[in-house]
Amino acid sequence: MKRGYLIMGLFLSTLLTTTISCNSNDRVYPEEEVNFTIVQTTDIHGMIFPYNFITDKEENTSMAHVSSYLKQLKNEGKTILLLDDGDSLQGQPTVYYYNFVSTNEPHIWSEVLNYMHYDAVCIGNHDIEAGHNVYDKMAKELKAPLISANLIDENTKNPYFKPYAVIEKNGVKIAVLGLIEPAIDRQLPKVLYEGLAAEDMVESAKKWVKIIKDKEKPDMLIGLFHSGANYTDDKERYKNENASQLVAEEVDGFDIVLVGHDHQGWSGLGYDEITKQKNKEVKSPSGKIVPIYGGVNAARYIVSIDVSMKYDKDNKLWNAELKGELVDPSKFEADKEFLYKFSDAKKNIEKWVGRDIGNLNTKLVSDEAVFGDSYFLSFIHNLQFTIAEKELSEKADISFAAPLSKDAVLNNGIIKVKDMFNLYPYENFFYIMRLTGKQIKDAMEYSYGRWFNTMNDINDHIIAFKKDLNGELIFNNRYNSYDTVTPIYNYESSAGLNYTIDVTKPNGEKVIIESLSDGRAFELDKEYKVAINSYRGSGGGGHLIQGAGIDLKTLQNMDLVLKSTDKDLRYYIINWFEEQNNAVTVEKLNNWKAVPENYVEAAKKKDYKLLYPYN
Incomplete structure (x- = not known):
């Protein structure tokens, strides 16, 4: 047992059978069952290597371990929808070195995400903390879209990054809506996000879910929120820092919500921090159960959800089965190919931090x-x-x-x-x-x-x-x-x-x-x-x-x-x-x-x- 990181009762698989309404009549849907696996990382905070540059000690979790898990899924023939939920540009000297010292090279985090073939990345508050030069550079270097619907340009009122991503997996059209926790306006100096503002998550979600449904007509809608799940500790609901569950409860349309920021670990069902009641179902305004998943920081636990979908032509909806769990990457060896790929970067960082x-x-x-x-x-x-x-x-x-x-x-x-x-x-x-x-x-x-x-x-x-x-x-x-x-x-x-x-x-x-x-x-x-x-x-x-x-x-x-x-x-x-x-x-x-x-x-x-x- 890792001291200080045991989350009791959360690391069991959860199984949910649901229906996903489809509002498109002109698409050709697959006859057979469609399967893919959603994997989410969040709050990595620079833990790219299985090594802590601060304590000078080896670690048994890292992005190199996540890479091994992804290779296992691919060897099993699984199609992966790979998502990251932000807060990666602060924490370990690994990212600080590329944020502020070695600024003329491609950022190591962009290189890692590209190497691992991420499909979409949500930006987090600690990414914003790195400043415009860093996250603007990363947005250009990433092959995957960097998304956040509620981080807007103050002049145009449009999202500064892409608000959402549309990804196809085995014939299923998936929309991923990104949102950042809006409390950055009382957490960070304005110089770090000059010209930008963060909107309330619920208000932004209501606006963009309608746009996505009307314009994209996706088969599945995923919320990728860099925000904690539990809002009960905060008195104010408007611009709530941990509003992910609030969005799920007040905005219809989401099939899955993935969360970050709180470093808590969520295994598909709600959790009431005050009463300590686990397995509380989170329901949208229409009564649909919305599972909430979220990993633990520094790649200690990642989300893995097997999705099986079958299209019902008569009723024009998908019948979906979701089997999700929090996976401990330390069960897998660090990916040797990953470590070799970034070995020069590791040597440069070691030299700098050891000065x-x-x-x-x-x-x-x-x-x-x-x-x-x-x-x-x-x-x-x-x-x-x-x-x-x-x-x-x-x-x-x-x-x-x-x-x-x-x-x-x-x-x-x-x-x-x-x-x-x-x-x-x-x-x-x-x-x-x-x-x-x-x-x-x-x-x-x-x-x-x-x-x-x-x-x-x-x-x-x-x-x-x-x-x-x-x-x-x-x-x-x-x-x-x-x-x-x-x-x-x-x-x-x-x-x-x-x-x-x-x-x-x-x-x-x-x-x-x-x-x-x-x-x-x-x-x-x-x-x-x-x-x-x-x-x-x-x-x-x-x-x-x-x-x-x-x-x-x-x-x-x-x-x-x-x-x-x-x-x-x-x-x-x-x-x-x-x-x-x-x-x-x-x-x-x-x-x-x-x-x-x-x-x-x-x-x-x-x-x-x-x-x-x-x-």
């Missing part, structure tokens, strides 16, 4: 940052102050930062390029924003209100954990720990301020700011220069929108951004390390703490075991 860039005297671990002031975030905060002054010629008053991974470790000793992907996993740009003291205070209250529980006594939890309808903590089999109210990458702390967090106070009253760290008084009505990454500065996590009450359009237009870098933070961190003449020793800022300290220490011992049971 020495500095030396560190202090071990940095992100688990410390989950419970209070830490060496880990002190290092990030100080780097942000330095980058603000050195690269943007602005002296920031305050820094906002969060641990972007709950398990990050940067060991002391020689630091290499690959270590920066562990320290800072995402390609965030860097902003200097002007915020009032009140906006800063409100954003901090929002952060700590979702981070820390309100403790009534010393036996309470300090971490705000999710609870089910019975008030019990929710154990997550996939991560082998208990779910928190907000992801740990939203545990935003501040530097440049001296403050305490009273965990016995209600939300909105937890933060007590004493002064700025340089001794100046902190004033609610005064404006300050804040060092912040682009995810948070664009509204990601809700700190500036729900917390500080800043309008999303204001953030999108970057009205509060004084200056921005034109490269991601990791780029500047690498450069900073290379400029140091001596080994780096990190000092803890000691600018904040949670109180009462006896409550905090007692709860930390208990909650650490819930978050890190494997340590």
